[in-house]
Amino acid sequence: MPKVVTKLIARNEVAEGTMAFALDRPTTFDFRAGQYMVVVLPDPPHTDAEGNRRVFSIASPPQDTTRLLLATRMTGTALKRSLAEVPLGTPVDLSGPGGDFVLHADASRPAVFIAGGIGITPFRSMLQDAVSRHLPHRITLIYSNRTPEGAAFHEEFARLAQTHANLTYVPTMTQADKARQPWGGERRHLNADFLRSHIAEIAASIFYLAGPPGLVAAVTKAVSEAGVDPAHVRSEEFAGY
Ligand SMILES: Cc1cc2nc3c(=O)[nH]c(=O)nc-3n(C[C@H](O)[C@H](O)[C@H](O)COP(=O)(O)OP(=O)(O)OC[C@H]3O[C@@H](n4cnc5c(N)ncnc54)[C@H](O)[C@@H]3O)c2cc1C
Structure with a gap:
């Protein structure tokens, strides 16, 4: 999986206890709707045994060329607290995309x-x-x-x-x-x-x-x-x- 460095550009609460984080979308990052990405926050302010790497499905569509959105339940782990606190612009390592959870081609099947x-x-x-x-x-x-x-x-x-x-x-x-x-x-x-x-x-x-x-x-x-x-x-x- 190719790795690129990007940055956190926005975040907001999208439901109770749930936040969305937007990453700047690198021009080289292509994906299909339904695929996931691997996110690493280097040097996070909080750490725990679970580490600073997570897999997240991409919640934005491929047509959104400016950003990659992830959404997650804020469970209190160090990585998620760090994502909520670091300044916008903080570098994030991104790899992917991965997975084949994508819509089937045959439109006659609902x-x-x-x-x-x-x-x-x-x-x-x-x-x-x-x-x-x-x-x-x-x-x-x-x-x-x-x-x-x-x-x-x-x-x-x-x-x-x-x-x-x-x-x-x-x-x-x-x-x-x-x-x-x-x-x-x-x-x-x-x-x-x-x-x-x-x-x-x-x-x-x-x-x-x-x-x-x-x-x-x-x-x-x-x-x-x-x-x-x-x-x-x-x-x-x-x-x-
Ligand atoms: C394909 C895929 C897509 C995902 N998409 C999302 C998403 O869109 N939003 C979202 O919130 N979460 C998603 N997850 C789950 C996400 O990766 C985190 O595990 C989850 O958010 C819990 O993280 P935490 O920090 O709250 O909990 P933690 O308890 O700290 O759990 C996360 C840690 O445990 C590891 N872990 C635990 N069990 C397993 C296992 N069975 N296999 C591999 N690693 C394990 C994780 O890699 C990570 O290090 C996805 C996972 C996968 C595999």
């Missing part, structure tokens, strides 16, 4: 994206890419969080679905009773019944699952119980959560 929490990052890139390129794929995004406040990019997906007939957005908030804002949508956990009630063409669809390993394992079981052919399932586990 795509079902299923994200748990921060597993949304590759899908944000893939959705914006699909919109930019006017791809004909029918896409359903199922996004599970505890509360709306903790769901990064939730409003953005709701808006996108309103204006793009090919996109269906199904957020579920499994602890909506603990939310500050009212929630009138889905609250169920992702199981086979949930999938059957929201996906019209289960047999024809290609499924993409992303999130913490426990979530990916649970959804893999659910899609299997819903009758999905394992050959139609692709997953990205965010090891480390």
